[in-house]
Amino acid sequence: MLLAGMAASAAGQTVFNPATDFSAGLNPGGAWSYGYTGTPGQFTPFLLASTFGTGVPAWRNTDVWPTDYPVVFYNASGAPYVYSGTLTIPTGQFGLHPGDSALAQTYAVARLTLPAGGTFLLDAVFVGLESFNGGTTTDVHVLVDGTSVFNGTVSGFGQTATLINYVFGASVGSIVDFIVGNGGNGFNSDTTGLTAAVIAVPEPAACAVWLALGAVLPVVLGRRRVRE
Numbered sequence: 001m002l003l004a005g006m007a008a009s010a011a012g013q014t015v016f017n018p019a020t021d022f023s024a025g026l027n028p029g030g031a032w033s034y035g036y037t038g039t040p041g042q043f044t045p046f047l048l049a050s051t052f053g054t055g056v057p058a059w060r061n062t063d064v065w066p067t068d069y070p071v072v073f074y075n076a077s078g079a080p081y082v083y084s085g086t087l088t089i090p091t092g093q094f095g096l097h098p099g100d101s102a103l104a105q106t107y108a109v110a111r112l113t114l115p116a117g118g119t120f121l122l123d124a125v126f127v128g129l130e131s132f133n134g135g136t137t138t139d140v141h142v143l144v145d146g147t148s149v150f151n152g153t154v155s156g157f158g159q160t161a162t163l164i165n166y167v168f169g170a171s172v173g174s175i176v177d178f179i180v181g182n183g184g185n186g187f188n189s190d191t192t193g194l195t196a197a198v199i200a201v202p203e204p205a206a207c208a209v210w211l212a213l214g215a216v217l218p219v220v221l222g223r224r225r226v227r228e
Contacts, residue, residue: 014200019094022074024057038104070099070108086132124196131157
């Protein structure tokens with residue numbers, strides 16, 4: 001489910017969504033690429049169209065453990081996918097599972113390359129999908145053109161890390177990375193769902209955003225000067 005802010009902002013606008021835009025046959029698929037890295041900001045695309053569990057479309061490098069992780073996936077079926085009673089992937093859920101730090105492929109990455117410049121609104125919710133062995137414990141990140149704009153942790157089944165209403169300017173080819181790492185404690189039970197949207201803001205609305213910021217910032221800065 002999209003956040004209320006996402007749904008309201010998306011009406012009649014261009015929206016990039018890792019779930020609804022997911023391609024099971026192409027990588028990159030449209031504006032999205034799926035891959036991994038040992039260092040956030042770098043990126044190596046996955047080579048293999050595969051499945052996560054039985055039947056959930058996914059991208060990874062191999063089907064041989066442990067190099068079959070990290071992985072990105074999307075449950076395109078009309079029913080939740082349940083594994084051993086400890087993992088449930090809701091229908092329509094996009095997600096990522098990190099890999100083994102020892103193999104230098106810790107982070108799973110969903111990368112958006114913007115086909116046009118402008119002003120954008122970004123919302124993202126990462127959620128723990130596993131309950132086994134203490135549940136999902138991951139570190140999650142959002143980068144814009146290699147610069148971190150959000151760092152968080154998911155600490156347990158159903159727990160979330162959320163970025164809301166982040167506004168940024170971008171040029172053609174700007175990159176937004178959604179990244180999931182293993183939390184530094186191994187990659188078992190680390191399946192993490194991602195609900196996200198990157199929304200192009202029409203110019204009048206963009207102006208309103210910047211005008212609103214312009215009204216607030218002098219007050220904030222003025223207070224800061226008084227304190228200094």
